[in-house]
Amino acid sequence: MRVGVIMGGISSEREVSLNSGKEIVKYFNKEKYEVVPIVIDKKDDVIEKAKDIDFAFIALHGKFGEDGTIQAVFETMDIPYSGCGPLASGMCMDKDITKKILRSAGINTADWLSVKSVEDIDYDYIEKMGYPVVVKPNCGGSSVATNIIKKKEDIESAVTLALDYDTEVMIEEYVKGDEITCCMLNGKVLPTIAIKPKEGFEFFDYTAKYADGGSDEIIVKFEEGLQNKIEEMALNCWKVLKCSVYVRVDMIIKDGVPYVLELNTLPGMTKNSLFPKSAKAVDMSYTELLEAVTNYSLLEVR
Numbered sequence: 013m014r015v016g017v018i019m020g021g022i023s024s025e026r027e028v029s030l031n032s033g034k035e036i037v038k039y040f041n042k043e044k045y046e047v048v049p050i051v052i053d054k055k056d057d058v059i060e061k062a063k064d065i066d067f068a069f070i071a072l073h074g075k076f077g078e079d080g081t082i083q084a085v086f087e088t089m090d091i092p093y094s095g096c097g098p099l100a101s102g103m104c105m106d107k108d109i110t111k112k113i114l115r116s117a118g119i120n121t122a123d124w125l126s127v128k129s130v131e132d133i134d135y136d137y138i139e140k141m142g143y144p145v146v147v148k149p150n151c152g153g154s155s156v157a158t159n160i161i162k163k164k165e166d167i168e169s170a171v172t173l174a175l176d177y178d179t180e181v182m183i184e185e186y187v188k189g190d191e192i193t194c195c196m197l198n199g200k201v202l203p204t205i206a207i208k209p210k211e212g213f214e215f216f217d218y219t220a221k222y223a224d225g226g227s228d229e230i231i232v233k234f235e236e237g238l239q240n241k242i243e244e245m246a247l248n249c250w251k252v253l254k255c256s257v258y259v260r261v262d263m264i265i266k267d268g269v270p271y272v273l274e275l276n277t278l279p280g281m282t283k284n285s286l287f288p289k290s291a292k293a294v295d296m297s298y299t300e301l302l303e304a305v306t307n308y309s310l311l312e313v314r
């Protein structure tokens with residue numbers, strides 16, 4: 013079977029994707045699969061470059077990668093691909109839609125306001141949520157243009173900055189607590205990881221995420237009641253957002269209560285990324301994880 017590892021792409025996370033892709037190619041089981049790297053520089057590259065593969069392992073992030081569009085292209089080309097389908101990918105890419113669905117399903121997530129221009133900013137509503145708030149692009153990723161805003165006067169410039177990256181911006185209640193992530197494979201929750209930005213990093217920002225040693229990531233198990241609650245919430249997220257194969261659910265635990273931040277339908281997959289770390293805690297190697305993702309994807313009826 014000829015596996016194409018699709019990497020690069022046109023989003024702000026291109027560099028992250030190239031790193032993931034390289035590593036996926038390196039560690040893929042080459043005794044079983046013929047593995048070819050496919051670097052995408054512009055959207056329609058995929059049609060030409062991916063036409064001779066039997067399976068697409070998508071190592072893209074952000075727009076035209078994680079948002080369901082490339083998944084739909086593979087559907088059209090009749091090529092099986094890794095991860096969630098177009099609908100779940102699209103919904104999870106849009107933080108506003110994700111949170112609306114979570115709310116409707118009774119899954120706890122912070123209050124928020126979504127704006128398309130600075131004129132849309134509802135300061136009374138922000139006042140009700142209370143400062144600080146987090147301003148971020150609605151379909152962002154890797155914490156790009158994400159800022160914690162402590163006072164009214166700074167809202168407008170933060171929204172303007174985020175609008176450079178997206179047509180819609182989210183202003184969200186700041187949840188002060190411990191950040192965790194639940195990696196889910198084929199509808200099952202893998203061990204929970206706690207993420208602590210190291211001193212000097214205000215939150216889990218771009219540098220903290222990708223700089224070596226920018227954060228401490230450890231496998232955690234909370235007391236039974238909370239741990240069950242977290243896992244149940246992750247599973248409910250998976251269900252209501254119609255996920256498949258694998259997904260990472262990010263949460264913040266505040267005063268013993270979990271809040272869902274977002275779902276990542278194409279979680280980072282370098283060897284040291286959170287997902288491979290979580291899999292390793294159940295004795296699944298990086299290479300085995302890549303194979304499991306491939307096999308579960310091939311079993312999907314799209």
Ligand SMILES: Nc1ncnc2c1ncn2[C@@H]1O[C@H](COP(=O)(O)OP(=O)(O)O)[C@@H](O)[C@H]1O
Binds near residue numbers: 215274
């Ligand atoms: N409402 C919030 N409260 C506290 N921290 C937040 C909040 N929103 C985002 N953050 C911080 O910013 C990071 C990135 O935000 P996130 O919503 O996960 O967007 P993305 O990862 O797509 O850029 C989170 O990992 C978290 O550290």
Ligand SMILES: [Mg+2]
Binds near residue numbers: 154262274
């Ligand atoms: Mg995130």
